[in-house]
Amino acid sequence: GLVDVESPPTRSRLATDANPAIERRTKMGKLSGKVALVTGGSAGIGLGIAQRLAQDGAQVVIMGRRKPVVDEAVAQIGHDAVGIAGDVTVMADLDRVFAQIKEQFGGLDALVLNAGGVGAGPLETCTEEAFDELVSLNMRSIFFATQKALPLLRDPSNVVLIGSVADQIVVPGGSVYSATKAAVRAFARCWGEDLAPRGIRVHLLGPGYTETPLFERITATDAGRERFDEWVAQRTSLKRRGRPEEIGAVASFLCSDDSSYMTGGAIYVGGGAENW
Numbered sequence: 335g336l337v338d339v340e341s342p343p344t345r346s347r348l349a350t351d352a353n354p355a356i357e358r359r360t361k362m363g364k365l366s367g368k369v370a371l372v373t374g375g376s377a378g379i380g381l382g383i384a385q386r387l388a389q390d391g392a393q394v395v396i397m398g399r400r401k402p403v404v405d406e407a408v409a410q411i412g413h414d415a416v417g418i419a420g421d422v423t424v425m426a427d428l429d430r431v432f433a434q435i436k437e438q439f440g441g442l443d444a445l446v447l448n449a450g451g452v453g454a455g456p457l458e459t460c461t462e463e464a465f466d467e468l469v470s471l472n473m474r475s476i477f478f479a480t481q482k483a484l485p486l487l488r489d490p491s492n493v494v495l496i497g498s499v500a501d502q503i504v505v506p507g508g509s510v511y512s513a514t515k516a517a518v519r520a521f522a523r524c525w526g527e528d529l530a531p532r533g534i535r536v537h538l539l540g541p542g543y544t545e546t547p548l549f550e551r552i553t554a555t556d557a558g559r560e561r562f563d564e565w566v567a568q569r570t571s572l573k574r575r576g577r578p579e580e581i582g583a584v585a586s587f588l589c590s591d592d593s594s595y596m597t598g599g600a601i602y603v604g605g606g607a608e609n610w
């Protein structure tokens with residue numbers, strides 16, 4: 335219902351027209367009519383992505399484990415966003431989410447697999463449990479969420495996998511994290527080929543140092559924050575952290591028809607961190 339069928343405003347008229355309703359409708363048009371699922375869409379980068387997709391006209395569904403956090407995010411996103419509490423590492427939860435999307439919307443135009451985390455620790459001390467947990471969250475969940483989404487993904491549609499600049503660079507003591515993200519990059523490359531016949535395009539979006547609750551947690555101490563600030567100053571060309579909405583802008587582009595000749599590739603949004 336967002337497309338103005340009677341008389342679409344022309345570019346020149348738009349440029350001079352300060353009517354916010356027209357501006358809003360035009361902006362919303364990019365993903366208008368599309369349905370998108372964003373895992374981990376209740377905070378941080380996922381919330382930034384969900385907000386931007388909704389602003390650009392998509393019907394957004396978010397998934398996160400903590401229901402109150404999901405509910406709060408849904409209110410923040412607005413635009414009739416739908417929240418579902420669930421854990422991406424639990425197969426029954428994924429089944430439930432896709433069943434609800436099928437019932438409510440019939441299909442999916444964009445699948446943004448963002449839920450992920452850090453941890454596991456360095457080679458010397460990483461336990462089997464911590465290793466398996468991170469692989470389950472950052473790698474295994476991506477594989478099975480995509481597998482389970484296949485019957486819902488429309489022709490055309492887009493899958494955006496949130497990786498990290500860590501698949502390109504050395505993160506001291508973070509080998510398991512880097513390895514899971516390199517796996518995600520490989521999924522995007524392979525699925526770009528495998529899913530092309532179905533009209534599904536697949537992209538890797540790799541953020542750099544982005545201001546999120548996760549970032550807050552790992553830099554919680556003054557010393558930690560200082561160390562990170564130094565790191566960002568030395569290892570990004572733009573000399574600052576990224577913001578979730580800056581990741582959201584690129585995710586929205588990838589989910590739109592503007593990325594029509596792209597699949598299997600990687601875009602890094604790290605202010606240059608990916609080159610260090």
Ligand code: NDP
Pocket residue numbers: 373374375376377378379380397398399400401403420421422423448449450451452471496497498499540541542543544545546547548549
């Ligand atoms: P946050 O920890 O800030 O947010 C994570 C979100 O995902 C929360 O909404 C959380 O909600 C949800 N989530 C976590 N685990 C699960 C789960 N098992 N099932 C469902 N939802 C879950 O993380 P960021 O926003 O910082 O990171 C998002 C992604 O971006 C990750 O894949 C991360 O690796 C990647 N990334 C982040 C960078 C950064 O600098 N921040 C840099 C590079 C990549 P809840 O806890 O309630 O489930």
